[in-house]
Amino acid sequence: MSDATTPASVAVAPGALADPVARKQLMSGVDAVPGSSKPDSILVVDKIVRQFGGMTAVDVGHLEVQRGIITALIGPNGAGKTTFFNLITGFDRPTTAGKGAHWAFDGRTLDKTSASSVARAGMVRTFQLTKALSRMTVMENMMLGAQHQAGENLLKSVFKPLWANQEKEIELKAEGLLERFRLLEKKDDYAGSLSGGQRKLLEMARALMSDPKMIMLDEPMAGVNPALTQSLLGHIQALRDEGMTVLFVEHDMHVVRHISDWVAVMAEGRLVAEGPSDTVMNDKAVIDAYLGAHHDTDLGDDALLSDEVLEQIAEEVAAEEAVREGDATDEAGTTGTTGEGRP
Numbered sequence: 561m562s563d564a565t566t567p568a569s570v571a572v573a574p575g576a577l578a579d580p581v582a583r584k585q586l587m588s589g590v591d592a593v594p595g596s597s598k599p600d601s602i603l604v605v606d607k608i609v610r611q612f613g614g615m616t617a618v619d620v621g622h623l624e625v626q627r628g629i630i631t632a633l634i635g636p637n638g639a640g641k642t643t644f645f646n647l648i649t650g651f652d653r654p655t656t657a658g659k660g661a662h663w664a665f666d667g668r669t670l671d672k673t674s675a676s677s678v679a680r681a682g683m684v685r686t687f688q689l690t691k692a693l694s695r696m697t698v699m700e701n702m703m704l705g706a707q708h709q710a711g712e713n714l715l716k717s718v719f720k721p722l723w724a725n726q727e728k729e730i731e732l733k734a735e736g737l738l739e740r741f742r743l744l745e746k747k748d749d750y751a752g753s754l755s756g757g758q759r760k761l762l763e764m765a766r767a768l769m770s771d772p773k774m775i776m777l778d779e780p781m782a783g784v785n786p787a788l789t790q791s792l793l794g795h796i797q798a799l800r801d802e803g804m805t806v807l808f809v810e811h812d813m814h815v816v817r818h819i820s821d822w823v824a825v826m827a828e829g830r831l832v833a834e835g836p837s838d839t840v841m842n843d844k845a846v847i848d849a850y851l852g853a854h855h856d857t858d859l860g861d862d863a864l865l866s867d868e869v870l871e872q873i874a875e876e877v878a879a880e881e882a883v884r885e886g887d888a889t890d891e892a893g894t895t896g897t898t899g900e901g902r903p
């Protein structure tokens with residue numbers, strides 16, 4: 561848990577955070593430290609640890625997600641982001657289950673809640689199209705997204721005429737969402753025939769069938785061509801502007817910079833930094849987490865390459881050159897060539 565001062569609790573009115581100034585103002589009182597308290601947290605996570613054999617994939621002490629804004633969860637490969645998503649949505653169990661792990665969504669404890677109950681509570685994640693889903697039509701995929709509504713319940717099937725109206729309603733809702741995501745004319749096509757970007761739109765549309773309060777997107781931009789990127793980003797921002805909370809995992813740092821109101825960073829299973837994107841992406845812990853291993857990682861802004869990092873890279877390059885020169889000199893000594901390798 562952070563030792564940050566708790567900002568005054570503020571109940572955010574739906575839609576109030578469509579205004580960027582309001583969002584900035586709201587988050588300006590929040591300390592940019594891992595585990596900081598938020599004015600109106602929709603998700604609060606405590607002591608979630610997941611070990612695989614002897615390896616700790618996730619070890620998050622405390623994390624709060626602010627309601628009504630876009631939060632990005634970033635971190636290098638293997639940082640534990642997907643495992644963390646799996647844990648809080650009930651698709652996996654923490655090693656600390658029953659031993660201090662606790663998480664609550666919109667005030668409701670989810671520790672022992674199944675994945676479908678988590679979705680019913682209003683926290684819904686997108687899923688990549690599996691082979692089975694690819695063989696279903698776009699509309700069939702949408703109807704699956706509404707599974708917990710009438711029609712799913714076998715008992716109700718006995719009284720079909722009673723809920724047949726609702727089935728029609730669900731279909732209309734699906735059509736409305738498909739129209740919004742420009743997929744309506746594809747509704748009878750196999751989902752597998754969609755482009756990468758259209759699949760992402762379908763994943764989002766399907767998640768919205770259950771009217772979530774928070775949508776969790778796992779790499780929404782992966783495999784999306786530039787033409788659809790802008791449209792996808794616009795859809796994500798529109799959801800936020802309508803009052804939905806968005807939590808997303810993304811590797812594309814340009815995207816993170818562009819749409820995130822807040823960024824949380826994981827490395828080696830832990831939460832290592834938090835804050836507004838411009839602050840976080842200049843944070844030494846973040847730079848170390850990404851650049852420590854991969855100097856060629858694009859963090860979306862050259863400004864991130866601080867003097868310190870540039871100096872470090874320059875030193876490493878100079879050291880490598882010195883080694884190469886040493887090798888060349890050795891070679892010259894044994895073959896009788898000049899330093900430039902010419903006889």
Ligand SMILES: Nc1ncnc2c1ncn2[C@@H]1O[C@H](COP(=O)(O)OP(=O)(O)OP(=O)(O)O)[C@@H](O)[C@H]1O
Nearest residue numbers: 612616617618635636637638639640641642643644
């Ligand atoms: N089922 C599993 N069994 C064993 N190890 C696992 C399992 N799932 C994840 N891991 C390990 O846990 C660590 C965290 O993986 P995870 O996929 O959560 O990271 P990530 O941050 O989502 O990475 P990426 O950005 O590459 O998707 C990795 O070392 C991974 O190999």
